[in-house]
Amino acid sequence: MKNYALLNGAYTNETMYDFKPVRADHTYLYDQQNRKYFDLRSGLWNVSLGYEEALYERVLNRFQQVLSKNLPYIDSHSFQHDAYDQVAEKVLKLTGAPFKRVLYTNSGSENTELALKIADYVNKKAWHNRILAFKDSYHGTFFGGVSVSGIDQEINHSFYPKYGEVTFLDYPKTAQEEQDVLADLEKFAAFYDVMMIEPILASAGVYSASVDFFNRLLQILRKNKVLIVFDEVATGFFKTGSSFFFKRLSETPDILCLSKGINNGIAAFGCVCVSEELDASLQQSKRIKEHFSTQNGNLLGMASADIVLDYYLEHSNELESRVSHLSHLIRKIFDDQALAYRNEGIMTTVKIKEGYSAQVMKELEKLGLLVYLYANEEEEGISIMPPFNSDEEVLIRALKMIAKKVLKYQ
Known part of the structure; x- marks a missing residue:
């Protein structure tokens, strides 16, 4: 036992x-x-x-530098540290121009929570959130993930109230289905606040739609003032061929969720990137905003991400x-x-x-x-x-x- x-x-x-x-x-x-x-x-x-081994040796050396100062942990909400800006700069360099700032998390599941909170803070059109997501998508197992992961709704049906009102769209698997999804979305997109998008359905079996579909999807969402969240926890960091799936598109999301490959699994770590326009909206918002956990920005997670991000930038x-x-x-x-x-x-x-x-x-x-x-x-x-x-x-x-x-x- x-x-x-x-x-x-x-x-x-x-x-x-x-x-x-x-x-x-x-x-x-x-x-x-x-x-x-x-x-x-x-x-x-x-x-x-x-x-x-060579990558892990570099991480080990950095861990030894951190631990030799007897400072493996600081509370990121109370103290500043050079690593926070240093890692954020590398994340933003890899993601490119659309994104302005980085918020640190511990996992992809936590990213979903944070992204949905941000939508609530700056883009809620009614008294409760109205959220779009794809059937068979996966966004984690925390409260937000339970609400918006289409693949797990049979398991999670008893968890109510959900995080807002969630509508699941069919993920298109043919050109005709792409046209049907977009035509339907045109009719009701204006009623929604945010869409959580897993661009390739990873856990459900690697389903992908066309670049034209995603460009049109993002155009419709943008026109109807729907905040766009790309969950690239499973697809990011070159797994699909490009550094991130959104790099294939002419349109860009407002929020990008990253974890997993960000430090090759060495420590619990993730981050949420926000666009320049959204960054300004968050700064201007008068609402009290809160999201943190004890290990956000933990220094060993930061150190491992710093080394792995260097590798991605050097070998892209x-x-x-x-x-x-x-x-x-x-x-x-x-x-x-x-x-x-x-x-x-x-x-x-x-x-x-x-x-x-x-x-x-x-x-x-x-x-x-x-x-x-x-x-x-x-x-x-x-x-x-x-x-x-x-x-x-x-x-x-x-x-x-x-x-x-x-x-x-x-």
Whole structure:
């Protein structure tokens, strides 16, 4: 009997995999018997740069600098620190011109809370918030996330009142559906205050819509004074090929939510970026505004983000090319095998016959391959998110093994 528990479908401490990772190297996790597993799942969560010793050494050196001063923690609401401006400057340099300022958080779930609070502070048209989001989107498990994550509404239906009045739009999967969603939105957008947008549905199975759709969507929202929040916690930091999905668009969001890859999973950390116009509105607002937790801006999180952001800035062109190459490789292998899949950058899902996904996952584990499961109302399958530093020959062998295994269940 373990002394800890998880709320993960049930109140339990059971996990998806039975083995205990004791160390990692490059793209592999190792168990207590020194068996190695090619980690094709952690890219969805945090470790898209892989388990790189050189990167971790730089972070370790910075941690030692922080801890040598006996100052691992300060209250960011009471004290200033050079790291706050330094990290924010790098975030804004990577995100580009649309954004003016950065607010620190501990996670993607907390980002949702903060983004919805900001909408309430500066853009509420009626006595309560009116919020738009996509069905099958995921925005976390805190109170705001419970309200606006379309994929979890069956689980979270009992949590009322929701954070405002939430309307879920179908995420379009065809050109005709894109036109239908936009035509419907034109009729009622003016009644809403904010839209939470996961540009690619990651947890639901890597669904993506066209650039033209998103540009038109943002134009309609802007015209109707609806605050636009892009949740790029899962899609940000080169996972889709570009540094951020919104960089593909001619239109830009008002708020950008970032976490996970921001420091390659080294410590709990996230941030919310606000546009110049929204920054001015927040400064001019006379409402008392409040959002913080004890660990916002914790110095070890700041230190790890500082190092990883340096890496992204130094290697941005190389990373874009690398992800494009990996995407091409994934598509070629699966096309050659006539496999049903969806892919954006490293983000890939493979459809599996209902009821067999967990079985396939466990069979792949025996082959030394770790993947993730996804499910939505229409289908289920496995998600594959190879780290950027994956060895090409190893990845090709792994993809062929996956295809061979999955074809029995499609």
